[in-house]
Amino acid sequence: MDVIRVQNEQEMSEKAASLLFQQIQQKPHTVLGLATGGTPKGTYRVFVQKAEKENIDLSHVTTFNLDEYVGLLPSDTHSYHYYMDEHFFQPLRLDKEQTYLPRGDAPDIEQETKRYEQLITQHGGMDVQLLGIGENGHIGFNEPGTSFSSRTHVVDLNESTRQANARYFESLQAVPKQAVTMGIATIMGSRQIVLLASGERKQEAMKRLLEGDIDESFPASILKKHPYVTIIADKKALSLVSYKDMVRG
Numbered sequence: 001m002d003v004i005r006v007q008n009e010q011e012m013s014e015k016a017a018s019l020l021f022q023q024i025q026q027k028p029h030t031v032l033g034l035a036t037g038g039t040p041k042g043t044y045r046v047f048v049q050k051a052e053k054e055n056i057d058l059s060h061v062t063t064f065n066l067d068e069y070v071g072l073l074p075s076d077t078h079s080y081h082y083y084m085d086e087h088f089f090q091p092l093r094l095d096k097e098q099t100y101l102p103r104g105d106a107p108d109i110e111q112e113t114k115r116y117e118q119l120i121t122q123h124g125g126m127d128v129q130l131l132g133i134g135e136n137g138h139i140g141f142n143e144p145g146t147s148f149s150s151r152t153h154v155v156d157l158n159e160s161t162r163q164a165n166a167r168y169f170e171s172l173q174a175v176p177k178q179a180v181t182m183g184i185a186t187i188m189g190s191r192q193i194v195l196l197a198s199g200e201r202k203q204e205a206m207k208r209l210l211e212g213d214i215d216e217s218f219p220a221s222i223l224k225k226h227p228y229v230t231i232i233a234d235k236k237a238l239s240l241v242s243y244k245d246m247v248r249g
């Protein structure tokens with residue numbers, strides 16, 4: 001894993017957006033794997049600004065998001081569909097046919113997990129997958145204990161994850177109890193992975209990621225087995241990491 005240490009969230013966002021642009025420049029038909037949460041918002045903002053300013057052609061890009069809450073309509077302001085429309089798809093004027101998320105409102109949710117996994121396969125998998133990290137090491141919504149061989153599936157969200165995400169809802173009760181997420185093997189199938197982390201809230205997770213063992217109790221640890229992972233993290237997120245020699249920037 002290549003670790004790039006940056007000063008702050010802004011620098012993290014600029015570096016991440018640049019990586020995405022480089023990828024698209026090299027391969028206009030790029031399949032991007034996208035993430036939600038607070039962490040990638042800055043990356044999307046910088047990306048949108050640069051795409052507009054430089055009039056970058058994104059017409060051949062396809063996107064697949066990691067996850068979606070079960071039971072929310074795409075029009076629900078708390079859904080990841082809505083988040084992506086607001087921060088990325090609409091500002092970039094991407095077509096519905098180029099942007100995919102699992103449907104949390106599908107009548108047959110198990111069937112939806114299979115459909116989504118097949119769609120990813122049909123598109124040849126992701127070229128670059130953007131990831132955040134949960135405080136408990138989850139990636140996508142793959143909670144601790146998820147099999148490393150998992151494909152897109154339905155998960156019961158941990159109480160700690162629901163609490164961490166309650167800030168986006170009116171109350172903890174309003175946070176859905178389930179989600180559809182790409183599995184860990186689905187994520188690992190991406191040809192490149194870029195994991196972002198910012199702020200003190202992530203310092204324990206980054207320490208365990210960089211210094212701990214590969215274990216299903218900490219889902220992100222599997223990334224150590226991927227040949228092409230770039231971690232872009234700010235000083236605060238890396239403040240507990242003692243393997244300074246792993247860290248450049």
Ligand SMILES: N[C@@H]1[C@@H](O)[C@H](O)[C@@H](COP(=O)(O)O)O[C@@H]1O
Nearest residue numbers: 036037038039132133134140141
């Ligand atoms: N499903 C998302 C993850 O993809 C994200 O990485 C995590 C961290 O979110 P944040 O970036 O807001 O800390 O939150 C959610 O659980």
